[in-house]
Amino acid sequence: MKSSLLITVTAFTLALSACSQSSSIDSKDGRTGDSESKVVAINTKQVGEQLVSNSDSQMDQVGSNVLHKIGNQVAPHTVSVLQGRLEVDKVKSNDKQTRFMFTLINPNDYAVSVKFNSGMTADLIAFDNKNQRKWAWGDNMMFTQALSQRRLKAKQQMPMGFNVPNEVIQALPVGSRLEVRLAGKVQEASKVTLHPVIIPII
Incomplete structure (x- = not known):
């Protein structure tokens, strides 16, 4: 048990x-x-x-082989009637082309009228380190051949964009530059309308 x-x-x-x-x-x-x-x-x-x-x-x-070659805008030596700002738009740039945004600025307290000889308001041109013109945005564009006039109010800004093939920038040696030139002119002004807006290739 x-x-x-x-x-x-x-x-x-x-x-x-x-x-x-x-x-x-x-x-x-x-x-x-x-x-x-x-x-x-x-x-x-x-x-x-x-x-x-x-x-x-x-x-x-994206475009890293290009962006590192682009320097900062060079300040003009003398004053002009209008001012310009040139910068890279990284959002709209890609591995094929770099987008540059150019802004035309009227810094004055009064309105300014700019006269143009064609439909082109400005051009972006690439110069090498020997000051040889290598490429221009306007070369592949068509513009009307009619006189026109744009009135910029006091402090007004006018933006415009340029697409530059990356191969163009890559081919530019150090010492080259990208330059925006305004195609219009302010009449009856004692100052230059706008000095070329320059970004160096570094």
Whole structure:
């Protein structure tokens, strides 16, 4: 009788131990699952950040062989009636061409009338380091051959864009320049209408 009772108690104890071990294993697996879930989430975030990083890197690499050659606009030595600002539009530039935005500015407190001999308001020209004209935006454009006039109010700005093939910029040696020349002229003005707006190739 005592032997039978001892066997029963021993069996019950073993069963409890097994259940306890089973519960411990299940609990551990649950934590492992949570841990794996966190790892996956972290990896997903890292991948997302990497994709964003790669995207930014690709944006930086678009025309990177060109952008590093483009310097800052050169300030004119003398004052002109109008002012100009020339800068690269990185958003609209790509691996085929670089987009330049030119802004014609009337800095005066009075309106200014600019007369043009054709439909072209300005041209962007590439000169090499020997001052040789190598390329011009207007060479491949068609313009009306009619006189026109634009009136710029006080402080008014007039933007215009130029697309330059990247191969043109890449072919320019150090010391070359990109130059915007206004095709119009302010009549009866003692000052120059606008000095050429220049960005050097560095």
